Amino acid sequence: DMKVTQMPRYLIKRMGENVLLECGQDMSHETMYWYRQDPGLGLQLIYISYDVDSNSEGDIPKGYRVSRKKREHFSLILDSAKTNQTSVYFCASSWDWGVEQYFGPGTRLTVL
Amino acid sequence: QQQVRQSPQSLTVWEGETAILNCSYEDSTFNYFPWYQQFPGEGPALLISISSVSDKKEDGRFTIFFNKREKKLSLHITDSQPGDSATYFCAAKGGRALIFGTGTTVSVSP
Numbered sequence: 246d247m248k249v250t251q252m253p254r255y256l257i258k259r260m261g262e263n264v265l266l267e268c269g270q271d272m273s274h275e276t277m278y279w280y281r282q283d284p285g286l287g288l289q290l291i292y293i294s295y296d297v298d299s300n301s302e303g304d305i306p307k308g309y310r311v312s313r314k315k316r317e318h319f320s321l322i323l324d325s326a327k328t329n330q331t332s333v334y335f336c337a338s339s340w341d342w343g344v345e346q347y348f349g350p351g352t353r354l355t356v357l
Numbered sequence: 358q359q360q361v362r363q364s365p366q367s368l369t370v371w372e373g374e375t376a377i378l379n380c381s382y383e384d385s386t387f388n389y390f391p392w393y394q395q396f397p398g399e400g401p402a403l404l405i406s407i408s409s410v411s412d413k414k415e416d417g418r419f420t421i422f423f424n425k426r427e428k429k430l431s432l433h434i435t436d437s438q439p440g441d442s443a444t445y446f447c448a449a450k451g452g453r454a455l456i457f458g459t460g461t462t463v464s465v466s467p
Binding site (some may be wrong): 287291301335337342350 | 389399454457458
């Protein structure tokens with residue numbers, strides 16, 4: 246069953262706290278992505294990972310970092326979260342760059 | 358800089374009508390254009406896609422029309438059903454990543 250999972254689904258943090266968002270996939274996809282989705286802005290790419298320990302910045306990497314130590318697992322880390330990082334975060338994976346991407350269900354993060 | 362633009366932002370059609378969603382892009386090197394469908398509370402899912410060597414792609418009630426010269430494409434949803442109510446994202450493959458538009462929210466009234 247091809248699936249991308251995200252944990253947690255909902256998260257409330259205070260400004261300045263650290264945040265860890267987890268993503269997993271069971272398709273052995275090489276490429277994984279982190280996006281954020283805000284009303285009226287669509288999906289904005291934060292980071293791409295081409296494989297274990299092979300990560301590249303996307304369009305809006307500032308304030309975020311990622312970790313990929315296993316092919317099936319990709320983490321997004323917010324060190325000292327800011328209120329403007331309140332958003333819905335989606336993880337995705339694909340066999341190739343930009344070809345069909347499989348998205349997870351999203352994590353709704355609120356930073357107070 | 359919005360490289361992929363979508364219009365309208367939202368659209369309401371009656372059941373059975375055809376919904377037309379528009380998309381335009383700027384970079385002539387884009388060569389693959391997927392459309393993603395997203396229901397509330399879920400992640401986007403690939404609906405249909407077209408490459409720049411084709412001018413039309415059909416999959417059931419969903420059809421993409423592509424005009425390379427004008428850098429425009431459209432998604433037609435014929436015989437719209439209430440279950441088609443969702444947000445639709447046009448995307449373009451630019452290098453190693455997909456560039457998404459801001460989406461069109463479609464509501465189908467029974």
